[in-house]
Amino acid sequence: MISVVVPAYNESEVIRTLYDRVAAAASTWGDAWELIIIDDGSSDSTFHLCKEIASKDPRLKILGFARNFGHQAAVTAGLAYASGDIVAVLDADLQDPPEQLLRFIDKCREGYDVVYAVRTQRKEGPFKRFAYFFYYRLLKVLAEIDIPLDSGDFCVLSRRVLDAMNALPERNRFVRGLRSWVGFRQVGLSYERHARLAGDVKYSFSKLVKLGLDGVFNFSYKPLHLLVLIGMTVGLLSMVGGVFVFLLYVTNETIFGYNPHTARGWTSTMFVMLFIAGVQLFSMGLLGEYIGRIFEEIKARPVYIVERAVNIGMRPGPEIAPPTR
Numbered sequence: 554m555i556s557v558v559v560p561a562y563n564e565s566e567v568i569r570t571l572y573d574r575v576a577a578a579a580s581t582w583g584d585a586w587e588l589i590i591i592d593d594g595s596s597d598s599t600f601h602l603c604k605e606i607a608s609k610d611p612r613l614k615i616l617g618f619a620r621n622f623g624h625q626a627a628v629t630a631g632l633a634y635a636s637g638d639i640v641a642v643l644d645a646d647l648q649d650p651p652e653q654l655l656r657f658i659d660k661c662r663e664g665y666d667v668v669y670a671v672r673t674q675r676k677e678g679p680f681k682r683f684a685y686f687f688y689y690r691l692l693k694v695l696a697e698i699d700i701p702l703d704s705g706d707f708c709v710l711s712r713r714v715l716d717a718m719n720a721l722p723e724r725n726r727f728v729r730g731l732r733s734w735v736g737f738r739q740v741g742l743s744y745e746r747h748a749r750l751a752g753d754v755k756y757s758f759s760k761l762v763k764l765g766l767d768g769v770f771n772f773s774y775k776p777l778h779l780l781v782l783i784g785m786t787v788g789l790l791s792m793v794g795g796v797f798v799f800l801l802y803v804t805n806e807t808i809f810g811y812n813p814h815t816a817r818g819w820t821s822t823m824f825v826m827l828f829i830a831g832v833q834l835f836s837m838g839l840l841g842e843y844i845g846r847i848f849e850e851i852k853a854r855p856v857y858i859v860e861r862a863v864n865i866g867m868r869p870g871p872e873i874a875p876p877t878r
Contacts, residue, residue: 555579555586555658556637560627561603561645562593568602571645572613578651582658589614589631589865590645594621600861607863614865619858625726626857628706632728633719634865641709642728649707653744657709666714666737669729670707672746701741704729713737724849724856 557575561568572588579586592600592615600617607613616630628642639661643649649670660668706728710718717735718728733739 554637554639555582555584556635556640557586557588557651557654558591558628558631558635558640558642559588559645560591560593560624560631561595561599562621562624562627563595563597563599564645565595565597565599565602567645567647568599569606571647571651572606572610574647575651576610578654581655584639587612587614587635587637589616589634591615591627591631592617593623593627594618604863611864613863615861615863616859616865617861617863619860622857624706625728628728629726630857630859632710632715635715638712639709640712640715643707648746649705650744654709656742660740660742661709661711664738665740666711667732667739668709669701669704669732669739669741671701671704671741671743673743699733701733701739704741707744708732711737724854726856 557579559571559575564571568590571590575588579588590603590613592603594617600615603613603615607615614634616634618627618630631642632640639658641654641657643651643654653670657668657670708729710732714732714735714737717737718731721731721735
């Protein structure tokens with residue numbers, strides 16, 4: 554069995570094409586298959602269109618969230634309900650072409666547990682391409698684990714990797730990071746990422762920033778280490794500067810027009826105070842990001858809530874019974 558997990562939010566314009574292309578691609582796989590579409594609280598007709606198609610093909614299974622819980626929560630739900638021995642993840646907008654899945658599935662059949670897609674070309678604007686390029690390289694430097702460059706959620710997983718990922722209890726899910734964290738045999742395959750088939754981009758800039766921060770803070774303590782280094786450096790420079798000014802005061806020397814006996818130092822004092830205040834506020838904000846994530850985790854709320862399902866049985870899972878800690 555091959556499961557294809559597709560998160561969808563207000564994708565009514567592409568749902569029929571998505572189903573047709575997945576079904577056509579699946580005819581080349583040589584195995585039974587299922588398509589699981591997770592309706593992430595859409596406000597358009599996404600769920601009803603899926604339901605109409607599912608009434609004619611039981612291989613299409615639908616989960617409908619009680620509200621919009623986010624892309625990573627939708628992927629998490631799909632992985633929890635997937636019953637396949639091989640599980641693929643792709644986006645509903647068809648930027649990740651289903652026709653490419655056969656290459657990934659064949660690689661998985663060779664014995665690889667994770668076959669992730671590496672984006673060689675993107676169809677976004679220059680600013681967005683640069684932002685993605687910069688972020689993935691920053692994440693690689695900061696992360697405690699090796700997260701492959703330019704790889705998104707588009708991938709194929711073996712059953713044992715899927716079971717390992719489903720067993721992880723954390724709420725703030727960064728699926729591509731968890732995929733790397735569990736280990737096993739992994740390999741990347743390059744592909745050309747297409748433009749959206751239709752409709753507007755559903756991932757706003759703020760959502761992209763949040764996802765990026767989740768990737769950094771969920772898999773790295775290096776920002777905290779950096780704060781320690783900044784604090785030590787500022788403290789050391791302050792001590793050296795204090796000793797230097799004291800010596801000038803004792804010797805009554807003038808260097809570059811500065812003499813402690815005559816200079817009032819209002820401007821320099823204000824700049825130093827503003828600099829220190831900025832470092833402190835930045836440090837507090839950084840600590841707040843980590844503490845906020847701890848706060849979210851200890852509440853142990855479910856990652857998502859499934860309101861309705863089609864062609865798939867509702868069962869106790871992350872949406873009903875949060876993992877025991």
